[in-house]
Amino acid sequence: MTVDYREARPRHAAAPQPEALGDRIARPRRRAGSEQLVALIGLILFALYSVAPIWWLIVNATKDRRDLYNSNGLWFADFNLWSNLESLATYQDGIFFRWVLNTVLYAGVGAAVCTLISIAVGYSLSKFSYRGRGVGLGIVVGSFLIPSTLITLPLFLLFSQLGIVDTMWAVLIPFFVSPFGAYLAKVYVDGSIPDELLEAARIDGASEWRIFFTIVLPMMRTGAATVFILLFVANWNNFFLPLTMLRGSDKWTLAVGLYSWFVNRSDSVVDLTALTITGALISVIPLAIMMISMQRYWKTGVTLGAIK
DSSP states (O other): OOOOOOHHHOOOOOOOOOHHHHHHHHHHHHHHHHHHHHHHHHHHHHHHHHHHHHHHHHHHTTTTTHHHHHOTTTOOOSSSHHHHHHHHHGGGHOOOHHHHHHHHHHHHHHHHHHHHHHHHHHHHHHOOTTHHHHHHHHHHHHHSSSSSGHHHHHHHHHHHHHTTTSHHHHHHHHOOOOOOHHHHHHHHHHOOOOOHHHHHHHHHOOOOOOOOHIHHHHHHHHHHOOOOOOHHHHHHHHHHHHHHOSSSGOOOOOHHHHHHHHHTGGOSSEEEEEEEHHHHHHHHHHHHHHHHHHHHHHHHHHHHHHHO
């Protein structure tokens, strides 16, 4: 019996035609293009959502009382920005700019001191071994999980006994401590300060204070900038603590002062609604300046990480 070996050979699949191969390549490209389009639309919507409040402030800061209630809230009417700024500077003897200085003091000094303390605490939790370090870290983590508003009343009672209510210290002292800032500083120290460098400095005879101020702090610029800007923004926008601790309007922050204008807008012959909106727009400018000025520290940190 003869066997046809040609029939036993495995039949190979036919080579794909050029048209079919082109469709297979084009299909992932079309899918990637549609995904990029969806992502682009999402980013545009997110950008509009983020910019919309600022746009609303800019538009309505240029209006008077009549246009605020009778015109489109997202577009301009008669331009009255300069008159609003003039009223803002003269109302109650220019107390608005006193609020600006108070807020800069509370937010700036509080954030600067708290950043230094947070880095010191984070450095000790990260690089030193001592009894109770784990418990201390647990207390730090548990502390920043507690809302700050819950401890405002106990602080008020404590400061009342100390006699510092209605002073700047009643606001600054709580701003000097931030458990979240300490934990964030610890995370940065873990990733940016090598143990070998610290041991080499100790072998060379450097004291712990010198190591901290000449080695740790310069290497923590990016982390310190991040902690500082987060604390500065949080202090700048803090409302409940100054509202509880401060009585005299000459010590108020911008948030408390603008809130008082908005609450009493119907009891004044002056258009306090327009002044409140204009003041809110002015209060955004220092935050924008702070964010822009701190960008160079983040860029420097990213560049150093890339070089290493």
